Amino acid sequence: MSSCDPSLLPLSLEDRLSDAQEEFLTAHLSQCERCQRELEHLAGQPQVWSRVSTALKTACAGSGEAIFTDESHTTEESESAADFAVEFLSPSTDTESIGRLGDIEILEVIGHGGMGIVLKGFQPELKRLVAVKVLAPQLAVSAAARRRFAREAQATAAILHPNVMPILTVHSTGKLPYLVMPYVQCESLQQRIDRTGPLELVDILRIGMQTANGLAAAHAQGLVHRDVKPANILLEIGVERVMLTDFGLARAIDDASITRTGIIAGTPQYMSPEQARGEPVDSRSDLFSLGSVLYTLATGRPPFRAESTYAILRRLTDESPHPLREIAPQYPAWLGVLIHKLLEKQPSDRWTSSTEVAQLLEQCVAHIQQPAVFPLPAACQVAKPKWWRFSAARAGVAVVVALSLAMGMMFLPPLLRKNSRLEPTMATTPAPAPPPSESGGRQPPESPTPPTAPTTEWNHGEESLARLRKDLDSWTRDAQQLWKTPK
Amino acid sequence: MRTPETRHSLIVRLKDQRNELAWAEFVCAYEPFLVRLVRRQGTPDRHIPDITQQLLIAIARSVNGWSSDGRDASFRRWLGRVARNVVIKFMTREKKQITGQGGSDFLQLIELTSDDTPDEARSQQYEHELILWAAELVRSEFRDTSWRAFWTTQVEGRAVADVARELGVTSGSIYMSRSRIFARIRAKISEVLDDSEQQS
Incomplete structure (x- = not known):
């Protein structure tokens, strides 16, 4: 059995262990009863443990509160996704179609996310394939969710850019509001990393550059995306094109009509520190998220990870990410410089704009292809000590x-x-x-x-x-x- | 359902800016709990925001009665105590009264000072409600497997080794996860409950 390291126990409770420490302690705890007891004691006194357990047990027995058992979330959602098509679509004469929605023949369900489901459809009049994003039924009853959905449409409609997924039409008044987008054969960047692991340098730079260009178009309209993450970056199959999507959280910088609710909006792992603290954000918040995305592309994992959202948020605000080059030494030092400057805690310490980042990345692409002709941009040189x-x-x-x-x-x-x-x-x-x-x-x-x-x-x-x-x-x-x- | 506007109407002016901040933070943390509690007391949905607001106002009013005893974080501790007493008083009242309208009568009924001592059973009930609320919040913070490890071993009382096999994890990771979850639940509770309560 490995020897005890009591200093790890309090760190473990706060979810602040490094990967190696976590691995060590998990293995150790499996065998060491003394550390098991010690850890539980650190978490709380025995009578507090038992009080919490008792309260949860009685609550569960009394009202059968599904909220604490895991069946509650997952199954409910998938069921409603299946039922939903039947209820929402009107019957179609087309045998290929599973139903009709307005002038669109719905062909299949492509996927579902936090806000609703995405369907593949065909518009016979226009002879084109479309993707239809429908707000989830359980959200459609909430005025706030409907507003957010409508906002995505307005926000995205304002941006015309090759690296931003356009919205063709919006139907926001019906029972379930929906958006119509062009149907593009694509996979998300998340699916790509899951499939292949870390990407080649040139791919990281190209994807980063196009994402930054898409962001620049949004920022030029005064919009902050607020949820830049691999799942929201689509890669068109067969073409080297990146499209930024899901402006559901996007909000005009000066839009004061929406008050903070304290609900975490956004994906914690890719949030900026200012977002994690619930402070007002500007376009530089998206730059931080972009930094997290690029870091993930290079290392195969996000820079800030922990078992709970709370611990992730705290790491975001308190801790520096592990130096990129220590995890991925195969990349040149300047990639680390570029990415870590995006991941600065203080917005003013980051690169100044998405346009600047896009330009830098473009110069880097040129540099790695023809180093003799194109020098590395000066700003990416390893910083002064x-x-x-x-x-x-x-x-x-x-x-x-x-x-x-x-x-x-x-x-x-x-x-x-x-x-x-x-x-x-x-x-x-x-x-x-x-x-x-x-x-x-x-x-x-x-x-x-x-x-x-x-x-x-x-x-x-x-x-x-x-x-x-x-x-x-x-x-x-x-x-x-x-x-x-x-x- | 949530009413962020409430907070703006409940801005209190205190001499010490840090206390103003503490108040704002307290309301942020406490309001969701109040909403849940008011609902669980059988209040009809349409009255929930109103009753919640009334309770917050009652707590806010008591803020004026506060004077520092010079101890660290005493404002926050005191706030926790006032809130508890207001809520317990509210829980003690007849169901038919709380379904009705707010108004000054309501405020008088639930307005108290921090000196009032509520009875033991109600205190227990309050703590119970807090635990449920905290657990619900913390549940969403953790991965499903972690939560299941906590729930099955700690609440259902099943053997760690069995659950480990079932979930396909090591028993070490179960000890780790459930301690983390427990520590988070405790931290959530102590955000609103004063420290002396926690230790008792």
Whole structure:
């Protein structure tokens, strides 16, 4: 049996363990009765445990409250989705059709989400396939949900852009309001990641660029999407086109008519910190979400994860995401710079606009395809070390430390010897390096290609600097501790 | 059904800005509970917003009676106590009275000071309601498997090993999930219940 680590228990209660710690503790708890007891005791005293259990048991026995059992949500929804077609559609003479809705022959159910279901239909007069999004019956009775649905229509109708799924018509007065959109053969980005795992560099950049362009069109209208996530980004099959959809939460920045209700709107994992705190948001909130999406594309998982929504929200507001390059070292350092700047907690620390992000991503695509012709955009170069911005006194200390540390480090001498040219640190492999792969594909981490293009080389120097900065930061902290006068 | 407007009409002016914030937060956390409680007391749907608002007003009025005892977070603790007493008084009243209209009579009936001591049975009932409300909130925060692990082992009292096999998880993860869920329920309750109540 593994040895006990009591310091993990309180962290576990707050859902703040790292993946490795979580794995360790789960395995440990399966065997260690002492830690089981300790953990439960930390969660609450035995009499409180039993009071809660008793209250829940009696409530359940008394009124049979379905709310606490898991059958409540899932089955109810799927049942209503099936019943719904029968009740909502009028009969059709077309044998292919499962029913008729206005001038649309409904062919099949494509899927359902939080707001309702999506149907595939055919408009015989116009001879075109359409996708029909119908508000769920249980929501149609709520005035707020109907308003939200209508808002999606208005919001989206205002944006005409190749990267935004257009809305053809809206029927908001009927029993169940519905939207009509063009039928596009597509899969969502979520389905893509589930299917393939992390994407190639060039795909991340292209998808990011198009999403940013779609967002820019919305932002230009003063709209904030508020729910940018892989499930709302559609990839047209066969064409390299991305379409942003589901403006259900979109809201004009100056729209004061809707008051905050305290209900979490949006998908916690892709929310911005300001959204998580329930504060007013602007277009920069969407940039944060875009950052989370790109991070997910590169690593296969969202930057902020936990067992409960509450813990996710807290991580969003309190914790820095795990450095991208530590999870996915196969990507160049500048991808991390680009994405982490989107994930800054302070909106003012992020890239300034979706237009800027789209342009940067476009330049990055050009760069990886023709590094010799297109330099990496300056803004994506690995940032100046943080200690650069320190106060003069601390910077002074830092410089001394930097020098003494640097002397002891292997990378500096070759760096100095080659005067202005920066050589990669593993300069022992003299073989001519192949040009960076055309597709920008990921390379296995164990055999890194020695970089040749000037920019990549420079990156390498920057990386060493970044590593140095890390050491420096921790050293400075230690030094401050050391010099603190004892009380 | 929810009435965000309520909050605007219930802005209180306090000397200490931090207390104003505490009040706003309290109302945010407490209102959903009140709505649930008022409904469970058998109030007809159309009266629920009104009664909820009346209760909040009664609590808001008592805010004026508060004076600091210098202890940390004492405003929040005190607020929790007043709210509890208002609600318990409300629960004690005859059903026929609460279905009726609000008005000043209603306010007088439920308006109290923090010194009133409600009877034990009602206190229990109040705590019971709080637990249910907190559990309902926390339930939506967790994954289904986690909640089931908590529910079947803790409430239904089934053996951890059996449930682990059934859910296809390790028993360690059940201990972890159910402790997390429990800690969250407790945290939710203590958001509205003062600390001394919690420990008792």
